[in-house]
Amino acid sequence: MLENVVRDKYERPILSLRITLTNRCNVNCLYCHHDGMVKSKDEMTADELYTICKVAKNIGVKKIRLSGGEPLLKKDIIETVSKINSLDFKDISMTTNGILLEKYAQDLKDAGLNRVNVSLDTLNRKTFEFITKKDYLEDAKKGILKAVEVGLYPVKINMVIMKGINENEIEEMFEFCKEHDIVLQLIELIESENCDDDKFSADYHYKLDDIEKELADIADDVHERKFMQGRKKYYIDGGEIEVVRPVDNSTFCANCSRLRITPDGKIKPCLLRNDNLVELISHVRNGESEESLKEIFIAGINNREPFNTD
Ligand code: SAM
Numbered sequence: 001m002l003e004n005v006v007r008d009k010y011e012r013p014i015l016s017l018r019i020t021l022t023n024r025c026n027v028n029c030l031y032c033h034h035d036g037m038v039k040s041k042d043e044m045t046a047d048e049l050y051t052i053c054k055v056a057k058n059i060g061v062k063k064i065r066l067s068g069g070e071p072l073l074k075k076d077i078i079e080t081v082s083k084i085n086s087l088d089f090k091d092i093s094m095t096t097n098g099i100l101l102e103k104y105a106q107d108l109k110d111a112g113l114n115r116v117n118v119s120l121d122t123l124n125r126k127t128f129e130f131i132t133k134k135d136y137l138e139d140a141k142k143g144i145l146k147a148v149e150v151g152l153y154p155v156k157i158n159m160v161i162m163k164g165i166n167e168n169e170i171e172e173m174f175e176f177c178k179e180h181d182i183v184l185q186l187i188e189l190i191e192s193e194n195c196d197d198d199k200f201s202a203d204y205h206y207k208l209d210d211i212e213k214e215l216a217d218i219a220d221d222v223h224e225r226k227f228m229q230g231r232k233k234y235y236i237d238g239g240e241i242e243v244v245r246p247v248d249n250s251t252f253c254a255n256c257s258r259l260r261i262t263p264d265g266k267i268k269p270c271l272l273r274n275d276n277l278v279e280l281i282s283h284v285r286n287g288e289s290e291e292s293l294k295e296i297f298i299a300g301i302n303n304r305e306p307f308n309t310d
Pocket of ligand 1: 025031032033034035067068069070071095096097117118119158160187188189190191
């Protein structure tokens, strides 16, 4: 699997590319880190994204994840997926809030999307409104069920755990997931520009260590996903829970195999910083050769440094 793969100077293979298609969103989550992106109005066309993915494929990237903002707000999203799919990646996935997914799930599947992660922190309408400032819980749930129905498999729910908001809802969410054959991903809250003050962290940050210990105690089986930042997968009672803990976690960084692209076409070597971006899209727009675009990718990879170290 790791033939023809480029490694960074820490010997981490670059296996996946996460593309933030847009900064636009139809909700305003109180904690949102906007995929670590600096705000910009620029977006790339389906053809430009195709060129970028083609170069990524040539340097050994196996998986593409489309994110945002809300990726389903991109007008040519189906064409974008279809063009990327023609490059024959091992996996194309999307992270979405699910609100528009009922409408798009079948077309996405037909265009070649393999699977979706849907962000849903609560099944409680009031809590959903508190977190997102919108009353779209039912739309998000319909989107999730449609994704299951059309086979965007495995559908995963991304649940950011926040103290005093939803830490008591994990069991209820897990029951919902088991009922619909969905994998639950519990995500530790990261500081962001929406929540970068100490008070926000003190108010809402919830360490997932204790939850992981409980899961380990009751799990029928546990797997570690090495190239997925060393995250653990717990098999419990016929269901699956994954735990994502990027905060102060050197294992997360040591096993990071992901490069990112910003909506305005820059290579972003790390979720957690913006001082080492590498300009890419102007070179694509200038019609530069694939060989020269490859060199720009390599420059981005050479900028990779683990954010958390021991
Ligand atoms: N709009 C899409 C969505 O809602 O899934 C994609 C963009 S959203 C930024 C991508 C993922 O980042 C979501 O699963 C969201 O829950 C997670 N996320 C955003 N801010 C976060 C934070 N401060 N800490 C942890 N996860 C966060």
